[in-house]
Amino acid sequence: MDDKLKELADLMFPNVKHDIAYYENKYPKRNLKEGARVTRFAPSPTGFVHMGSLLSAFEDYKAAKDTDGVFYLRIEDTDQKRSVENGIVGILNDLKNFDIIPDEGMISETESIGNYGPYIQSERMEIYHTFCKDLVLRGLAYPCFCSSSELDETREIQEINKERIGYYGSFAKCRSLTIEEAIKKIKNKEEFVVRLKSPGNFSNKIVLHDEVRGDIEFPENDLDVVLIKSTDKLPTYHFAHLVDDHLMRTTHVMRGEEWIASFPIHDQLFEIFNFEKPKYAHLGLVMKIDEEGTRRKLSKRKDKEASVEYYHKEGIPKEAVKLYLLTIANSNFEEWLDSNPDKSIDEFKFDFKKISASGSLFDVQKLLNISKNYLSRQKASTIYNNLLTWTKEFDLEFANILENNKDYAIKIFNIERDTLKPRKDYLSYSDIKNHVWYMFDKYFKNVVYDFQKINQKEDLKIILETYLTNYLDLSDKEVWFNKIKEMCDKLGYASNIKEYKKNPELFKGNVSDIATVLRVALTSKTNTPDLYEIMILLGNLKIKERFTKCLESIK
RNA sequence: GGUCUGUUGGUGAAGUGGUUAACACAUAACCCUCUCAAGGUUACAUUCAUGGGUUCAAACCCCAUACAGACUACCA
Numbered sequence: 001m002d003d004k005l006k007e008l009a010d011l012m013f014p015n016v017k018h019d020i021a022y023y024e025n026k027y028p029k030r031n032l033k034e035g036a037r038v039t040r041f042a043p044s045p046t047g048f049v050h051m052g053s054l055l056s057a058f059e060d061y062k063a064a065k066d067t068d069g070v071f072y073l074r075i076e077d078t079d080q081k082r083s084v085e086n087g088i089v090g091i092l093n094d095l096k097n098f099d100i101i102p103d104e105g106m107i108s109e110t111e112s113i114g115n116y117g118p119y120i121q122s123e124r125m126e127i128y129h130t131f132c133k134d135l136v137l138r139g140l141a142y143p144c145f146c147s148s149s150e151l152d153e154t155r156e157i158q159e160i161n162k163e164r165i166g167y168y169g170s171f172a173k174c175r176s177l178t179i180e181e182a183i184k185k186i187k188n189k190e191e192f193v194v195r196l197k198s199p200g201n202f203s204n205k206i207v208l209h210d211e212v213r214g215d216i217e218f219p220e221n222d223l224d225v226v227l228i229k230s231t232d233k234l235p236t237y238h239f240a241h242l243v244d245d246h247l248m249r250t251t252h253v254m255r256g257e258e259w260i261a262s263f264p265i266h267d268q269l270f271e272i273f274n275f276e277k278p279k280y281a282h283l284g285l286v287m288k289i290d291e292e293g294t295r296r297k298l299s300k301r302k303d304k305e306a307s308v309e310y311y312h313k314e315g316i317p318k319e320a321v322k323l324y325l326l327t328i329a330n331s332n333f334e335e336w337l338d339s340n341p342d343k344s345i346d347e348f349k350f351d352f353k354k355i356s357a358s359g360s361l362f363d364v365q366k367l368l369n370i371s372k373n374y375l376s377r378q379k380a381s382t383i384y385n386n387l388l389t390w391t392k393e394f395d396l397e398f399a400n401i402l403e404n405n406k407d408y409a410i411k412i413f414n415i416e417r418d419t420l421k422p423r424k425d426y427l428s429y430s431d432i433k434n435h436v437w438y439m440f441d442k443y444f445k446n447v448v449y450d451f452q453k454i455n456q457k458e459d460l461k462i463i464l465e466t467y468l469t470n471y472l473d474l475s476d477k478e479v480w481f482n483k484i485k486e487m488c489d490k491l492g493y494a495s496n497i498k499e500y501k502k503n504p505e506l507f508k509g510n511v512s513d514i515a516t517v518l519r520v521a522l523t524s525k526t527n528t529p530d531l532y533e534i535m536i537l538l539g540n541l542k543i544k545e546r547f548t549k550c551l552e553s554i555k
Numbered sequence: 556g557g558u559c560u561g562u563u564g565g566u567g568a569a570g571u572g573g574u575u576a577a578c579a580c581a582u583a584a585c586c587c588u589c590u591c592a593a594g595g596u597u598a599c600a601u602u603c604a605u606g607g608g609u610u611c612a613a614a615c616c617c618c619a620u621a622c623a624g625a626c627u628a629c630c631a
Contacts, residue, residue, distance in 0.1 A: 229629040261626035366580050425592040515589035527591035
């Protein structure tokens with residue numbers, strides 16, 4: 001009997017050279033300090049990272065880094081349909097962009113670092129087969145020759161009879177095949193998958209612990225799940241998870257909540273091998289609200305904001321995306337950041353208990369707010385450099401202007417920046433141009449003026465001309481502003497707004513009206529940062545030029 | 556159909572038996588101000604999906620129901 005079993009196992013896995021013990025020795029338990037976490041990010045090589053995956057990659061990374069643990073990148077390419085060319089490099093780049101650098105795992109399309117590899121599943125074939133063979137030898141796995149049409153048939157029957165769907169109990173036909181029959185079929189070159197001979201009983205209850213949800217009660221798994229697929233002999237997710245996370249000595253498995261349902265399968269697998277079980281954290285999915293107002297999973301295909309690339313295009317700083325991700329990852333992060341504005345986010349301690357169990361709605365509004373605050377904290381020169389990089393990719397004309405006017409541009413970005421409460425008006429790199437274009441003659445050519453309140457040609461003329469002839473002194477802000485006030489008095493406008501509000505009928509307007517006229521003539525806009533600062537940057541020559549231009553346009 | 560998860564304001568959420576139900580975004584008003592962006596002040600859930608129950612006391616515990624989502628593949 002035992003010989004027969006061995007013959008079957010050898011037939012099923014002709015290429016296995018080692019036994020389990022060999023791999024146990026080869027990949028020993030990691031020598032890390034107490035409490036150090038080993039986590040992993042395990043995407044399919046699809047070429048890019050989706051927002052939801054980035055969130056979990058980030059959480060994995062944080063969870064490991066906080067404890068001086070190990071974070072590694074494993075590529076799950078057991079489904080060849082999902083793989084794309086250069087799919088690994090694309091993922092690596094996306095991660096790198098957010099400063100997520102794995103300690104171990106794939107570092108290019110073909111290379112890896114670390115002692116627990118290979119880190120790409122298609123190259124671990126022999127390992128999976130070794131472990132699966134062990135199961136066969138122990139009578140805990142068997143070959144299944146059912147065709148997909150046979151499987152469909154039993155499912156239909158189960159549906160009609162309102163029975164639980166799946167390959168279990170009496171529905172697991174191949175389970176009762178004798179060893180001789182199985183050997184015969186394999187020798188006949190019949191295709192087969194390898195299934196677990198599940199020792200579970202559906203009416204037994206088990207309680208599994210999830211780091212974010214607490215204890216969850218399940219029925220025991222009794223499904224004879226597929227372990228090894230037929231055509232390519234690659235493992236399914238379930239089996240690869242067992243072998244890889246055990247051999248790579250993962251301590252914390254963080255994954256999407258879509259995996260909760262198969263939690264009992266995984267637990268059973270670890271149980272059967274008597275492996276130390278990792279801790280599990282099932283993360284809520286990132287959702288979005290549809291046009292129809294329904295809540296659904298953020299979709300890679302439908303939603304532009306699902307791809308990491310989108311934020312790059314929009315010019316939202318990666319740091320802001322990171323901050324946003326952290327605020328959804330751990331609910332106490334925002335408060336922490338608020339009270340520790342100067343600390344590096346590396347100092348924030350990630351906490352499984354602060355992960356929200358329900359999927360969070362992706363809030364672009366909030367992201368933009370974070371981005372705005374982030375940009376306001378940066379130095380003008382940093383803004384300049386990053387903006388230059390961004391425009392080189394997305395707005396070449398503006399990039400050229402920036403390059404040719406470096407000092408000038410930095411000064412513009414520095415308006416009201418070097419203060420205790422810096423100006424907050426740039427939402428993103430793509431938004432900066434909206435706030436500064438008028439400072440560059442190239443963009444100022446065909447402007448349209450909108451003077452709003454004061455729009456009588458005569459009034460405008462007098463204001464601009466009076467300024468031009470008498471008030472070009474920009475030596476000091478206070479001096480300058482006093483002169484503006486002086487001008488108000490002279491022209492019949494109130495220099496003091498409070499006085500104006502008391503008796504508006506005594507004046508033609510007030511100092512803000514005068515400032516508006518000057519501002520519009522100079523920038524064409526009614527809303528700009530500090531007028532004095534703008535004047536300083538433009539200089540008297542340009543002020544004259546623009547006022548003259550404006551006067552001509554209202555003739 | 557089965558198994559499991561979730562549901563606190565427009566949004567993200569804190570809160571696990573006694574709180575005025577934090578905080579942040581958004582919105583609105585006012586203040587400040589040469590305009591704007593900010594900033595400051597205030598307003599914004601008599602109520603925690605709904606209905607019952609336990610309790611002196613419930614967002615928190617229990618039971619039902621509703622809604623949303625996931626899984627139920629030789630996809631992950």
